[in-house]
Each structure stands twice: as C-alpha cells, then as structure tokens.
Amino acid sequence: MTVLPTSLDNEPDILAGPGPEPERPILIVDDNPTNLKVLSKTLTSAGFEVAVANNGTTALKLATYDPPALILLDVMMPGIDGFKTCERLKEEEITQDIPVIFMTALSETAAKVRGLSLGAVDYITKPFEEEEVLARVRLHMRLNTLARALETQNQRLVKTLADLQAAQKQIVTQEKLASLGTLAAGVAHELRNPLNFVNNFAAGSVDLAQEVQELLQAYQAEPQPALWEDIQAVVGELSENARCIHEHGHRAESIIHSMMQHARTDGGGQAQPVELNALLEQSVQLAYHSRRAKDSNFNVSFDRQYDGGIGLVEVVIGDFTRAIINLVDNACYALGMKKAALGDGFQPKLTLITRDLSDMAEVVIRDNGSGIPPTAIEKIFTPFFTTKPAGEGTGLGLSLTYDILVGQHRGTLKVDTELGEYTEFTLVFPKQFRTQANASLS
Structure with missing residues (x-):
C-alpha cells in the first residue's frame, strides 16, 4: 500500500494518541x-x-x-448525479464525515452553492490542473485528519472532565464528612447538658x-390528711420532673435534627425560612465546642450584636x-494560634453581628486573631489553597463556603484583615432565596 507523502510530524500535539x-x-x-485515468495517475504518482x-x-x-x-x-x-450521490453519502453515518470535492465543468455560482450546501468541502473545475488537484486534495486530507484528531481529543477531554467532576464531587463529599467528624465533639457537648438533665430528673x-x-x-393502712398532702406534693414533683425531661429531650431532639440537616451531602436540600439569629448562634456553638473538645483550655469571649x-430568612x-x-x-483556629503565641496576655474575642438591610441580611464574623x-488574600477562596500547616487543612473549607454563600445563596462575601490584628468576614445575602435561574431574571 502506498503511503500519503505529506508528513504530519510538525502538527500540534493534538494529534498525539494511539498509533496512526x-x-x-x-x-x-x-x-x-x-x-479516471488522468486523476488516478496524478494521485498515485504523488503517493x-x-x-x-x-x-x-x-x-x-x-x-x-x-x-x-x-x-x-x-x-x-x-443515473444518480453527483449532487444526489453526495446527498446520500451525507445521510449515512458511516460516510457522512468523508470530505467530498466536486469535479465539474459547470462554472455557475448556483451549482457551486448547491454542492457546498449538500456538504461538499470544495470544487475542482475541469479541465484539471494537476498541481491544483494535488494541492486541494492534500489540503482537505490534512484538514480531515486534523478534524478527526480534534474529535478524538475532544472525546478524551469530555471523559477527563467527567472524571475530574466525579473526583471533585468525591473530594467535596469527603470534606463534608470530615467537617462532620470535627463537629461530632461539638454536638456531643451540646447533647451532654440536656442528657445530664434527663438522667438526673429520671x-x-x-x-x-x-x-x-x-x-x-401508709395512707391505705391509716388515711390521714397529712399523708395525702405529702402524696400530692411528691406527685407534683414527679410532674415537674416529667416536664423537665420532656423539655430537655426536645432540646436533644432539636440538636440531632440540626446535625442531620448539616449531615446532608447530596446538595439536594430545599430552602426554608429560619430565624437567622438562632441559626447563627447554633452554628457558632457547634464550631466553638468542637474546638474546645480538641483543646479544653481554649476559651473565647463573645460579643453578640444581633x-x-x-426575622426570618x-x-x-x-x-x-x-x-x-x-x-x-477558621476564626477559632486563628484565635488559638495567636493565643499559643502570646499566652495569657492575649484574650481571644469573637464578634458576631447581624443587620437587617430591608430585603437583604448582613452577617459579620470578626476575630482578633x-x-x-497579604499574599494569601486573593487565594483564600481558591480550592486546595490553605495557610495551615500540612495535615491541618484540605484547602476546601473556604472554597465550599464561598460556593454556598455566593453561588448558592446569591450573596457577597468580603474579607477585611490585618496581619496579626484581626480578620472580618462580611456576608450580605437576599432574605428570599433565589435560584440561579430566578436571579438571572431579576
């Protein structure tokens, strides 16, 4: 078999892949x-x-x-002319991508337009010029080779993208599960108080x-008014104990319900109206007590400006x-690092602010850690970027936070910081949840 003489060695790397x-x-x-004879000789002579x-x-x-x-x-x-033949070629999957060059003595523009509209890539006018035939054939052979290589590469890229998306989804899920492990101690602390009350009252x-x-x-043996009063008093205490057990059991149930909501990793949660101040306080307590579970000496003073x-968001x-x-x-981590460096002379402080901005709500979280x-500010929301030592952070926490607050909840998240002094995150988001489609219409 003769081989096409045109070398593709210098073509872009897009042609890299399996053998030719x-x-x-x-x-x-x-x-x-x-x-037929002239064209066959011209082409075979060219290889x-x-x-x-x-x-x-x-x-x-x-x-x-x-x-x-x-x-x-x-x-x-x-019989069937070239136009009809081309039309049938383009109808079949196995032949539709083969480049077709029409050969004709027709010089009318309408005939050329018709052929190109049927899927032809070029025209050669009779009588043939050998150099023109070879030039056009080589050009379209190369274009077709590149097109097929592009398609192959595109398929590889699509598969690679799908693999990356699957890996990203898995990493995000692992990050969420890791955060659940971190919060387990905080939840245990939150549950300990109501469970202690339940146990004591029980x-x-x-x-x-x-x-x-x-x-x-004793009353059955010898009914006396004093005994009856004692019985009523004890029954009253039992009733109060039952009420307290119910109250603290409900508190434990609420904590578990909140944990289950946090445990969702499928991203399929629906927006619900909720008291922002209560949700913020609950989230703060979970994070704070999970940090204290790691270091019982860790203490923070809170400045709450709710x-x-x-109302509801x-x-x-x-x-x-x-x-x-x-x-x-992250704020607790920064406070802990500064406390370790400065010792008793430093008092960790976490400021929590909510503000009603009409149809928007603002949340400010500020630490004096x-x-x-400065070199990290522009990168803090970038996936896998972290300022923590190796093994102490995945670099996904703030990236996921940004996706949730800005991407999902259509808010803005800004950071203000001074090295060695403080960090302040300010979130502003609409009180009414808007999907991406609805947000684009507004």
Whole structure:
C-alpha cells in the first residue's frame, strides 16, 4: 500500500494518541474513463492510494464497504448525479464525515452553492490542473485528519472532565464528612447538658415514685390528711420532673435534627425560612465546642450584636450552617494560634453581628486573631489553597463556603484583615432565596 507523502510530524500535539490509522484510499467517481485515468495517475504518482467508480451507485457501495479518506466526485453523471450521490453519502453515518470535492465543468455560482450546501468541502473545475488537484486534495486530507484528531481529543477531554467532576464531587463529599467528624465533639457537648438533665430528673423520679408508693401504702393502712398532702406534693414533683425531661429531650431532639440537616451531602436540600439569629448562634456553638473538645483550655469571649428585627430568612439550612461553621472554625483556629503565641496576655474575642438591610441580611464574623497574610488574600477562596500547616487543612473549607454563600445563596462575601490584628468576614445575602435561574431574571 502506498503511503500519503505529506508528513504530519510538525502538527500540534493534538494529534498525539494511539498509533496512526491504516491509510485509506481516495475514491475517484467519474463516468469519463479518460478523467479516471488522468486523476488516478496524478494521485498515485504523488503517493496516494486510489479507488475508482464510474457511477454514483457503485461509489455509494464502495464508500460504505471501505470508507475512503476523500472522494473526488463528478457532478454530471448518468443515473444518480453527483449532487444526489453526495446527498446520500451525507445521510449515512458511516460516510457522512468523508470530505467530498466536486469535479465539474459547470462554472455557475448556483451549482457551486448547491454542492457546498449538500456538504461538499470544495470544487475542482475541469479541465484539471494537476498541481491544483494535488494541492486541494492534500489540503482537505490534512484538514480531515486534523478534524478527526480534534474529535478524538475532544472525546478524551469530555471523559477527563467527567472524571475530574466525579473526583471533585468525591473530594467535596469527603470534606463534608470530615467537617462532620470535627463537629461530632461539638454536638456531643451540646447533647451532654440536656442528657445530664434527663438522667438526673429520671433518677430523681425513680426515688419519688418509690416514695409515693410508700406513702400510698401508709395512707391505705391509716388515711390521714397529712399523708395525702405529702402524696400530692411528691406527685407534683414527679410532674415537674416529667416536664423537665420532656423539655430537655426536645432540646436533644432539636440538636440531632440540626446535625442531620448539616449531615446532608447530596446538595439536594430545599430552602426554608429560619430565624437567622438562632441559626447563627447554633452554628457558632457547634464550631466553638468542637474546638474546645480538641483543646479544653481554649476559651473565647463573645460579643453578640444581633439585630432583633431581622426575622426570618430563606436558606438551605444544612449548607448555610456548614458555611457559617467553616468561618467560625477558621476564626477559632486563628484565635488559638495567636493565643499559643502570646499566652495569657492575649484574650481571644469573637464578634458576631447581624443587620437587617430591608430585603437583604448582613452577617459579620470578626476575630482578633492572627489575621491573613497579604499574599494569601486573593487565594483564600481558591480550592486546595490553605495557610495551615500540612495535615491541618484540605484547602476546601473556604472554597465550599464561598460556593454556598455566593453561588448558592446569591450573596457577597468580603474579607477585611490585618496581619496579626484581626480578620472580618462580611456576608450580605437576599432574605428570599433565589435560584440561579430566578436571579438571572431579576
């Protein structure tokens, strides 16, 4: 088999990949034997392999059986002409991408436009000029090779993108699960108080129940008004214990419910109206106590400036909570680092502010910790960027926070910091949750 002499060694890297395909022939279709002979000689002399057909029907069969690299197609032929042959070639999946160059003595613009509209890539006018034929064939052979290489590379890129998206989804899920592990200690602390109350009141109720039983036995043996008053007093204590058990059990249930909302990793949560101040306080407590679980000596003074008139906001509770916890956890980390460096002379302080801005709400989280280096400011929301030592951060926390607060909740998140002095994050977001589609219409 002869080989196409044109080298592609200097083409872009886009052609890199599996080994070259076997060289395919050029199919010449013309009812004139002289034209077939001249074109065949011209192309074979230039190193091309050729196949010939003297009518459209034969050409369609050959192209389907062994698809050529390119087709030189005469327009005026008996039976089905070149236009109809081209049309049928473009209808079949196996032949639709084969470049077709029409050969014709027709010089009318309308005929050329018709051929190009049917999918032809070029025209060669009879009588043939050998150099022109070779130049056009080489050009379209190369263009077709590049087009197929581009398609192959595009398919690889699509697969690579899908793999990257799957890996990103897995990493994000792992980051969320890691944050759940961090918060477990905070949740345990939050649950410990109501469970301690439940246990104490339940134990006291056991003693009171025993006491009631003894009083009832004594009253049955010898009814006395004093005994009855004692019974009523003990029953009253039992009732109060039951009320307290119910209250603290409900508190524990609320904490677990909040944890379950935070545990959502599928991103499918729906926006719900919620008291912003209460949600912020709950998120702060979870993050703070998870930090204290790691270091029992860690203490922070809180400056809460909650706007009591801010009311309800619509947020995806699990995601929004996770974002606030990330911000507070980073603040606690910075406070801990500065405390370790300065010792007892430093008092960690966390300032929490909410403001009602009509149809918007503002949340400010400020710490007087170690601050952020100027060189890191522009990168803090970049995935996998972290200022923490190796092993202490994935670099995804603030990136996910930004995606949640800015991307999902259509807000703005700004940071103001001074190295060694403070860091302040300011979130402003619409009170009414808007999807991306609705936001684009507003």
